[in-house]
Amino acid sequence: MLKFGIIGFGFMGQTHADTIEKLDYTELVAVCDTNAMQFKQAPEGVATFLKAEDLLATDINTVIISVPNHLHLEMVKKVAEAGKDIICEKPAAMNAAEFDEMMKITQAANVRFTIHHQRRWDKDFRIVKEVYDSQTLGNIFTIKNSLYGFNGNMHDWHIYPEFGGGMLYDWGVHLLDQMLVMMGDSQLKSVYATVRNVINKNVDDYFNIQLYFDNGITGQVELGTYMLSEKKDWFERHWFLGGDKGSANIDGFNPSGSITRTTELLQSVGGKTTMTPAGPTRSFGPPPAGRIVSEALPEVDVNHEMFFENYHRFVKGEEELAVKPNQIYQLMKLVDAIRESAETHQVVTLD
């Protein structure tokens, strides 16, 4: 049985409490927050504390750290010293150096350590990963992973840079982690990034990240909190995979979309004028009827509780840990590189 304490009982802490109440291999023992108002949201029978030290003295074996980002390192230290296993919210740390320290601390204390990257079990991502793994698109040249919305501003402490606010920390680490996980053994060589404060004065709310992998694929991760469209019920969670045997478009968290191919390609004969059937240019125009054919996306059955299922099996020695600290170290190095690239307008090489 995983006996949990939660440090930081804001939005994510409360979400974790809901999950823990639902699962049959978990128990929520105590929560802690510096703001006693949050305890109104605590389930009945759960102890509440203003200080992490008091929570750590209870009968728990695992702590979820869901305080603002700048406090993760400090809390990981406290919890590791108390000998409890740790699930820390994302972004794991403010930078790679901090995360390196966390890895050393938890190793030295011999406690389990993982990061709550639940979006590895997002349905859209798993479909994309299955399309990618199946090689059905031939040689893939680009993968776009994008998210656009209408809200503009950040919420809560995410508006403060000193708390680790901004969208690169909030959503960026998810989108980037998905890219790195999908690429598997392929190495990220370099990154070029634009990061902007569009609506928010002090934190980033737009980024466009170009990832260059040693398998030749260009990964494009773009997010904007203020990129609008008049399409009905619009918000955009979009994946595009382009290969030399077809494309895949995957839209939404509970995705629609398809794999598309052409029944034939333009036959190109040098020196002879070949014309495409119609349209405003020779190379671009609407396809003739039947030229583009669609296939259904693969079915996947995933949910965010699978993060905890994996962790539980890992604790029981039945499964490998899914979200490995060394993966997250690479991710944090990438986040550092993105900030450097955005500031210098140069490519930053990863090693």
Added chain:
Amino acid sequence: MLKFGIIGFGFMGQTHADTIEKLDYTELVAVCDTNAMQFKQAPEGVATFLKAEDLLATDINTVIISVPNHLHLEMVKKVAEAGKDIICEKPAAMNAAEFDEMMKITQAANVRFTIHHQRRWDKDFRIVKEVYDSQTLGNIFTIKNSLYGFNGNMHDWHIYPEFGGGMLYDWGVHLLDQMLVMMGDSQLKSVYATVRNVINKNVDDYFNIQLYFDNGITGQVELGTYMLSEKKDWFERHWFLGGDKGSANIDGFNPSGSITRTTELLQSVGGKTTMTPAGPTRSFGPPPAGRIVSEALPEVDVNHEMFFENYHRFVKGEEELAVKPNQIYQLMKLVDAIRESAETHQVVTLD
């Protein structure tokens, strides 16, 4: 009266013949091609020649050069020596050094010299430019200029790299020229580019170009000849402009689309849990009814014949030349920089 000879009577040469036949201030005197089969497409009464020298001996004052790209420099030399004015097809040259030579040759010969960048009069581009110039979107952070199709292959000599084939030369120079013209006095600082041969073995058919301007705008130019979608009558000619006061989406050569804004932004209060109305995350989800409002795109009335009208007025001393050689020199320097960036995977700085 502009009395034209056309050197190179393939697809574009024939297109120019059609245009010249239509306009009341132009006359087509002669055409020339190394392939006599093309003369079947010549209008009645127009002289046809296998050699440029013979065409240059006729009673013409202006020559359109529409031979494959690698022959532009050689033909510009011949025509300038014959003292005729020159309208050269795009891409103007294979690289900036070649174009520099063309500028020097035509200046020394004191002949008029311009490049057929007719897509400055594309309706979609002009609408975008008007949205940009009107500043109605507030501070713009990104402009995307993209073109995707289903054909895959290039046509005719465009499949041969030694002829100046590939999409960067064919369409890239149009899309890039539009970006540079729209930015006006703002300087392009640097470029990061991916250029790939996806379907075509020897020439590029995909590129993704990130332009960084000194006004802070990120220009994104992406083209793929094999980037598919199952949308009805689909091919994608898309512009997106993102600003802090709204977005603009412009689709198609005869465009549909709109300017979109929000009636209010998420009010962000630190330390308090503020929730967006609905959707799968706090920051992203479908907007509530009425939150996104649309405005019509501006109306513009343009067509490609305006390239010739401008040139004609320029010859009569009534108007400034629209497509200036020094603009095209900057464009060719950019194309060189794109190739360098794609090869080195580094940012290339423009001066």
